[in-house]
Amino acid sequence: MSSQKFSNPTGKVTVQRDLLDIEYCEDFFSEVDANGWFEYLAAKIPWERREIFIMGKKILQPRLICWYGDVEYTYSRSTLPSRKWTPQLQELKTIVEEYAQQKFNSCLLNFYRDGKDSMGYHSDDEKVLGKNPFIASLSFGGKRRFVLKHKKDKSIEKVEIELGNGSLLLMKSQTQHYWLHGIPKTQKEVKPRINLTFRWTYPK
Ligand SMILES: O=C(O)CCC(=O)C(=O)O
């Protein structure tokens, strides 16, 4: 897939309000390229379903995941070993780094098999991500609703984005301090979706 480059995205939206700072590129990859990436990732990533602890209770995560990067990652009492970048993931990382003008050393991959797979509200604010984490999130496959809500002030309007095939979402500045984000379950018929969130993780 070495010929793949982002196609000077046109559908770019920036939302900056109430200490939220995000940028969304709808057409970061062409549809053809995005479909190619979906097929590659679905087939080649060693996806796993993990048990995690939520409020002391052991549950199976409602999606498949895989962690790549130069350092291991611990969350909800689950440790994900570091995994060496494949040339294809390295290529995606470089494309995103060039566009975002940021370096990343790790990536959490999520596979939402259907509408029952989801990610609960959270912020990517672990200590190992540093003070103001810069998160770059690529989406391939079926469109899913991504919702951001303010952590404390319920009167602040939520932000909702349909994350489409081949799109890139950047979350910047203090976003993770003040806002939660998640992918809600849906009853709608949705195609499988793969998401990659590139981050900079500081070694412990
Ligand atoms: O699937 C998504 O778009 C969200 C992923 C996410 O928030 C995360 O990996 O921390």
Ligand SMILES: [Fe+2]
């Ligand atoms: Fe997240």
